[in-house]
Amino acid sequence: MTGIHAELKGVMRVYSGTDHQVHALGPVDLALEQGEFFSVVGPSGCGKSTLLEVLCGLAEPTAGSVSFEGKAVQGEVPDGIGVVFQEDASFPWLTVWDNVAFGLRRAGLPAGEVRQRVDYALAFMGLADFSKAYPAQLSGGMRQRVCIARTLVMKPRLILLDEPFGALDQQTRLLMGDELLRLWRETGATVLLITHALDEATMLSDRIGVMSARPGRVIEIVETRWPRNRDSRIAADERFGHITAYLWSLLRSESLKSLGRGGGTEEAAVPPVAEGSLA
């Protein structure tokens, strides 16, 4: 299926404090295609998390509109959207199995269906042998897999991830990236990933939205044209380095601005060669 799955139109978000306002985001126009893997990169504090929160209904846009599957998103996270946050959001007092079952039980699903879905999600994420463990007994990467399993079990059609691997070491990040690609392929879900890591965005994405310094706007969308069956070994493709370097050429001056050092004059960035890929 192709077409627009979720869309932001003219979205702005301004936070109002007691004595001043923070213009965090926008205006942003962004359309996520059905089934694509889209990443967002941008300088620290440019409004990436705000964009994700507005997209899933956790925050109200100050201006503009948001839609998911053709319906307006307003006030609550719509059925069909699953969110994974950076911080370990597992419940420490519940076993892995009960953590993953939590949302299904709250939704009132019959016990048989809960069992079937939880067992499937745990097997999918390689956690079947740890179903009786508590989060404190797991590594950081495994705990994040629990959080992904907890989202997966709800069968989301759009998965939003806010820096989900930010706290993990580099090798674990690469392996988690492979897991995420497998999940994306096998579920057919649309994925939106927020990440600081340009190489992670390059490796995982079909398209990468590059944001300006705050208030964050999408200044360019870079297409990778990787094959759907890619994995972390795509890093050996000669285009991998070109794309990552191009992202940095777009981001460098924006990152300097976000540090209060001004943008300076940059050399014109050269877009990566779009043709050809690992077949």
Ligand SMILES: Nc1ncnc2c1ncn2[C@@H]1O[C@H](COP(=O)(O)OP(=O)(O)OP(=O)(O)O)[C@@H](O)[C@H]1O
């Ligand atoms: N609840 C809030 N009240 C006031 N200002 C806020 C609030 N939440 C975020 N902001 C401000 O809005 C701006 C964007 O924040 P946001 O967390 O969306 O950025 P980000 O790009 O995700 O940041 P980072 O890369 O550091 O995670 C920041 O300047 C932040 O301080």
